[in-house]
Amino acid sequence: xxxxxxxxxAAKATGQPTRKRRVQQGLRERLAPYAYIAPFxxxxxxxxxxxxLFTFYIALFDWNPIGEREFVxxxxxxxxLDDPRFWGALRNTFSIWLLxxxxxxxxxxxxxHVLNHVRLRAAAFFRMSVLVxxxxxxxxxxxxxxxxxxxxxxxxxxxxxxLGFQHIDFTASVWGxxxxxxxxxxxxxxxxxTLLYLASLQAVPRDLYEAAAVDGANSWxxxxxxxxxxxxxxxxFTVVTSTIYGLQIFTEPLLANPVxxxxxxxxxxxxxxxxxxxxxxxxxxxxxxxxxxxxALFVVVVIVxxxxxLLVTRIRSERP
Amino acid sequence: MNPAPSTTRRATRRRRPVNRLPLWxxxxxxxxxxxxxxxxxWMFVVASTDSATAYSLPPHVVPGGNFFHLAGLVFDIVPFVxxxxxxxxxxxxxxxxxxxxxxxxxxAFAKLRFPGRNTLFLIVVLTMTVPAQxxxxxxxxxxxxxxxxxxxxxxxxxxxVSAFGIFWMRQHISSTIDDxxxxxxxxDGATTWQIFWRIAFPLVRPAAFVLGLFGxxxxxxxFLWPFIVLKSPERYTVQIAIKALQNSRDIDLGLAMSGxxxxxxxxxxxxxxxxxxxxxxxxxxxxxx
Numbered sequence: 001x002x003x004x005x006x007x008x009x010a011a012k013a014t015g016q017p018t019r020k021r022r023v024q025q026g027l028r029e030r031l032a033p034y035a036y037i038a039p040f041x042x043x044x045x046x047x048x049x050x051x052x053l054f055t056f057y058i059a060l061f062d063w064n065p066i067g068e069r070e071f072v073x074x075x076x077x078x079x080x081l082d083d084p085r086f087w088g089a090l091r092n093t094f095s096i097w098l099l100x101x102x103x104x105x106x107x108x109x110x111x112x113h114v115l116n117h118v119r120l121r122a123a124a125f126f127r128m129s130v131l132v133x134x135x136x137x138x139x140x141x142x143x144x145x146x147x148x149x150x151x152x153x154x155x156x157x158x159x160x161x162x163l164g165f166q167h168i169d170f171t172a173s174v175w176g177x178x179x180x181x182x183x184x185x186x187x188x189x190x191x192x193x194t195l196l197y198l199a200s201l202q203a204v205p206r207d208l209y210e211a212a213a214v215d216g217a218n219s220w221x222x223x224x225x226x227x228x229x230x231x232x233x234x235x236x237f238t239v240v241t242s243t244i245y246g247l248q249i250f251t252e253p254l255l256a257n258p259v260x261x262x263x264x265x266x267x268x269x270x271x272x273x274x275x276x277x278x279x280x281x282x283x284x285x286x287x288x289x290x291x292x293x294x295x296a297l298f299v300v301v302v303i304v305x306x307x308x309x310l311l312v313t314r315i316r317s318e319r320p
Numbered sequence: 321m322n323p324a325p326s327t328t329r330r331a332t333r334r335r336r337p338v339n340r341l342p343l344w345x346x347x348x349x350x351x352x353x354x355x356x357x358x359x360x361x362w363m364f365v366v367a368s369t370d371s372a373t374a375y376s377l378p379p380h381v382v383p384g385g386n387f388f389h390l391a392g393l394v395f396d397i398v399p400f401v402x403x404x405x406x407x408x409x410x411x412x413x414x415x416x417x418x419x420x421x422x423x424x425x426x427x428a429f430a431k432l433r434f435p436g437r438n439t440l441f442l443i444v445v446l447t448m449t450v451p452a453q454x455x456x457x458x459x460x461x462x463x464x465x466x467x468x469x470x471x472x473x474x475x476x477x478x479x480x481v482s483a484f485g486i487f488w489m490r491q492h493i494s495s496t497i498d499d500x501x502x503x504x505x506x507x508d509g510a511t512t513w514q515i516f517w518r519i520a521f522p523l524v525r526p527a528a529f530v531l532g533l534f535g536x537x538x539x540x541x542x543f544l545w546p547f548i549v550l551k552s553p554e555r556y557t558v559q560i561a562i563k564a565l566q567n568s569r570d571i572d573l574g575l576a577m578s579g580x581x582x583x584x585x586x587x588x589x590x591x592x593x594x595x596x597x598x599x600x601x602x603x604x605x606x607x608x609x
Contacts (some may be wrong), residue, residue: 025511032512036428037440039421040481047478048447051458058457065464111352119341128595129353131602135591136360137541139559140580143566144359147366147573153375155362191356192602199603240449248451251543255563274453274544281457282548294454301451 055298058291065285076292086293088268089276090300092178096253096272097246099182104190105238111190112197113219113227118206127198130191141184142255146171149180171257177270181252189245193238200234201227236308243304247297250274273297360584367391367578374573390578394565397575400582402554403561407540408586410475410557415536417480419528425481426489427516431502441490448483456548463549474549475557479539485531492527493520530601533594540587558583 059076063069080086115126133141148155149170157167170176204226212222249272253264262279264270271279273293281290362381366374369384394400428434429441459478460469468474497520505515521528546557556564558579565579591598 029512030434033428033432033434033437036432036516037425040425040444040486041440043478043481044444044447044483046462047459048452048455048483049443051455051462052450054458054461055455058461111349114341114345114349117341117345121346124596126349126353127599129356131595131599132356132360132588132591135537135541135587135598136584137543137559137562137580137587139541139543139562140363140584141359143562143576143580144363144366147374147577148359148362153377155379158377158379187355187359195599195602202603244449244451248453250453255566277454277456278544278548282460287457287461291457294457297451297454301449301454305449 055291055294058287059295061288062286063288063291065287069288072288076289077295079289080292080296085268085271085276086296089271089273090296092174092253092264092268092270093247093249093272093274093300095178096181096185096249096270097243099178100185100189101239101242101246103182104186105193105235105242107186107190108193108197108238109227109231109235110223111194112201112231113223115194115198116201116204116227118209127195130194132191133188134192136188138184138188138251139255141188142252145180145184145187146256149176149183171259172265172269174267174269177253177257177265181249181256181270184252184256185246185249189242193242196234196238197231200231204230240305240308243308244301247301247304248274250278254278273300360588363577363581363584366574367581370574374577386574387578390574391582393575394579394582398556398561398564398579399553400558400561400579403556403558404582404586406472406555407557407559407583410472410479410546411536411539413476414479414539415532415534417476418482418485418535419532421481422485422489422531423493423521423524423528424516425486426491426493427520429486430490430494431497431499431520432512444483444486448487453544456544459545460548469549470551470555472550472555475539475542475546478545479535479542482535485535488531489524489527492524496523496527526597527601527604530597530604533590533598533601536590537587 060071060073061069062072062076111130114120115123120126147153149157151157151167151169151171154170156170161167168176170180208226209222212226217225253270253272253275254262257264257270259265262271262275262283264272264275274297277290277293277297280286280293364387365381365383367390368387369380370386370390374380429437429444463469463474463478466474468477501519502515505519510518540557541559542557543559543563546560547563550556550560553561553564562576562579562583566576
């Protein structure tokens with residue numbers, strides 16, 4: 001009996017089960033990639049992609065948090081286009097974005113050029129110090145800047161007064177509040193962009209600068225003819241990311257003007273699109289209208305991205 | 321524009337020091353460093369005096385001895401200890417979660433072949449260009465359907481992954497781990513999981529660490545989303561606690577500044593210890609996430 005059973009038992013112990021296990025193993029190996037990306041895509045779908053698409057849906061309704069909803073078609077959008085508050089928010093967003101991005105990136109370029117210098121002493125110290133703003137929280141930064149820009153007691157106005165200028169009411173005026181908020185943003189991101197540029201510059205052979213210096217090129221010429229061309233791709237990148245970040249400014253205008261609250265002042269002088277979205281969605285609980293603002297923000301981002309793209313390809317074709 | 325320098329030029333270069341930085345460059349850098357650090361210093365000055373001094377002109381720029389008094393008030397007015405603990409819990413979970421989950425998915429995208437790989441990765445990259453803020457209303461609806469409003473997981477779970485993180489880890493894994501090594505491990509009978517956990521992850525741990533740091537700092541400083549989903553004071557993160565302080569302050573600036581300073585200190589301490597690695601990480605090509 002044992003001799004009859006043995007081959008089967010042996011097969012059970014080695015051959016067949018091993019093959020079965022190998023098949024299982026193979027299946028598991030083939031499914032492994034999906035298992036590894038599953039956590040990401042699960043969370044990404046629930047909290048990222050689906051909400052994005054759902055925004056377009058909600059925007060077609062008169063929808064409040066209690067769950068009452070009524071299909072209104074494109075009414076939210078036509079209301080939005082007639083809403084001066086929306087156009088104001090759009091203008092403010094662009095104005096703050098330009099005022100912060102342009103000086104920020106120019107300053108970062110210059111700083112990176114200098115920080116990349118062969119003979120710079122204490123380079124590590126300067127690099128670390130320009131990154132301090134990046135790790136400081138936006139909420140904290142905003143409160144400090146609001147004080148420094150205060151009309152009556154702010155250090156900046158005190159200094160302007162010493163130079164013989166009139167005090168500027170930064171929070172109450174359109175340009176003043178935009179400049180103040182732009183300063184907060186630029187303060188926070190300049191060092192960060194500097195380090196990005198510096199990273200690209202490290203790939204440029206140092207001999208190039210030394211040789212240019214020997215040839216009599218001054219620092220400005222070196223900057224124009226070596227630094228800028230080397231950085232072109234990363235400049236494009238920072239322009240795009242600063243745009244995306246700049247179009248969603250929220251915390252700065254909310255906290256910069258504590259009296260103004262969600263409107264950022266009585267005249268909505270510094271209310272950005274995201275703040276307007278928040279005001280409609282969570283201040284007044286009209287989710288549909290707020291979602292319409294979200295869709296508008298999306299359209300703006302797409303348009304700006306397209307313009308960026310066109311400009312970039314143009315620059316490329318002009319300078320092969 | 322720049323041919324290789326001739327030998328004679330090279331000889332001249334060796335003899336005299338070229339390209340020395342003028343003093344005014346150091347002066348400008350000094351001004352930049354000052355501008356970078358001054359607002360933080362000013363925060364501490366106001367936080368350590370009272371608000372009357374904060375409003376005195378000319379400005380009073382020396383710290384006073386009032387810091388502990390004001391800090392004590394901060395802890396009295398808002399549950400600040402709880403807020404600090406909440407922020408630590410949220411930021412640590414997000415930092416660790418992003419480092420692990422993004423490394424895992426980045427590994428799959430960099431080193432494994434499977435149908436749909438390129439399409440899925442393209443989706444990841446495309447979402448990096450869409451501002452997340454515009455979808456907050458449906459995000460809020462989903463979180464409230466899950467019954468998570470006013471809980472910390474409402475902040476943690478959506479933050480556990482980031483498209484940028486996957487992009488970043490994929491770059492590092494494909495440039496660090498060569499296929500030979502993977503192949504050798506496979507011949508030795510290692511499973512995909514073992515290859516990831518025993519070989520790939522240890523090799524890219526520095527990159528994962530920097531990504532985790534970014535996740536931590538961003539989560540610590542995040543405002544909009546916690547502001548939307550956290551309602552009761554005992555759930556506040558420090559940023560929301562600052563805002564609450566600002567509301568209840570009756571223009572008591574010293575108090576708001578103390579709160580801000582206390583919320584900034586943990587990140588500053590972290591920065592002192594890991595700043596060099598963070599700088600290095602950004603310089604290696606970390607982009608805004």
